[in-house]
Amino acid sequence: MAHYDLLVIGTGPAGQKAAVQAAKLGKHVGIIERKEMVGGVCIHTGTIPSKSLREAVLARMETVNESSETQAEEDMTATEVRGDSDPSGL
Numbered sequence: 001m002a003h004y005d006l007l008v009i010g011t012g013p014a015g016q017k018a019a020v021q022a023a024k025l026g027k028h029v030g031i032i033e034r035k036e037m038v039g040g041v042c043i044h045t046g047t048i049p050s051k052s053l054r055e056a057v058l059a060r061m062e063t064v065n066e067s068s069e070t071q072a073e074e075d076m077t078a079t080e081v082r083g084d085s086d087p088s089g090l
């Protein structure tokens with residue numbers, strides 16, 4: 001039968017740090033996780049996914065803004081070529 005000095009329940013940041021710290025001190029550590037993958041909220045549903053979503057939205061907004069700026073520049077050039085004084089066409 002396996003012997004452990006410490007059993008850590010949960011593998012989020014708290015459990016991870018506890019397990020790593022105890023292992024550094026030479027303890028034989030076991031971890032218990034109810035989910036299929038270790039990492040907790042931070043890795044799977046909270047911090048990292050929310051930051052990834054935020055970065056993806058910001059990158060998309062930047063692309064959309066750049067493309068509307070380009071479109072506005074193209075519209076302006078077309079107006080200048082046609083010699084229209086009023087870009088609204090009125």
Ligand SMILES: Cc1cc2nc3c(=O)[nH]c(=O)nc-3n(C[C@H](O)[C@H](O)[C@H](O)COP(=O)(O)OP(=O)(O)OC[C@H]3O[C@@H](n4cnc5c(N)ncnc54)[C@H](O)[C@@H]3O)c2cc1C
Nearest residue numbers: 010011012013014015032033034035040041042046047050
């Ligand atoms: C959307 C969102 C964004 C966030 N953004 C940030 C951020 O930018 N910066 C920041 O510092 N923090 C952020 N957080 C908070 C951060 O994710 C949590 O503070 C951190 O995950 C808490 O770690 P923990 O180890 O205490 O718990 P958890 O990460 O919840 O881990 C607990 C683990 O224990 C397991 N467990 C629970 N009960 C049992 C059981 N009975 N048996 C076996 N396993 C069990 C769970 O399955 C889980 O894996 C965010 C949270 C969310 C939801």
